[in-house]
Amino acid sequence: VVVRLESGIHALLHRFNCWNRPLPVMDDSITATVIHLDPTNQAITLGMLPPEGVRAERAALPATENSWSEFLAKYDVGSVVAGQVLCSYESNFIVATSEGFLGFLPFKEATWSSDEMDQCAALQLGEAVEVIVISINHEKKKVRFSRRKLLRHPLEEPEVVQSLRKDLVGVVRNVVDYGFFIR
Secondary structure, three states, rough: EEEEEEOOEEEEEOOOOOOOOOOOOOOOOOOEEEEEEEEEOEOOOOOOOOOOOOOOOOOOOOOHHHHHHEEEHHHHOOOOEEEEEEEEEOEEEEEEEEOEEEEEEEEEHOOOOOOOHHHHOOOOOEEEEEEEEEEEEEEOOEEEEEEEHHHHOOOHHHHHHHOOOOOOOOEEEEEOOOOEEEE
């Protein structure tokens, strides 16, 4: 959304810097903060104020040729990156790095759980998270992350291994011709 500031200057408010709030529409009055100034291109990037209890440490900034090159020089597929969850969008968490790059963290890559409800609740808005780069689209300047690859698989947890040959209580989640899926 292009926002006209009180001074008459225009600024960009990107959906990923809105903290899951809907984008404002024509003639809405909003409160936002300047998250990036680019004097060379005479551009201002805005971000909505984070929700109560969330501290904005990172933001999604427009990728430039220079910033993209710097990102690629620092990170590659397999690199571990620190980020912050800015919002969720189309079955992805949007994670911003300290450099302002945003990456898509698919819900299924956020946890080992195969349950969709668990996946979309695996991370909270504003949460600091370590992720690993799983793909880079050079043409579109897009990055995909995984958190799951950095987590220990639930079957490797000591309490699970110790429960071998012990009775467990669970809930039947699905019945198929070859057995039951129990959570």
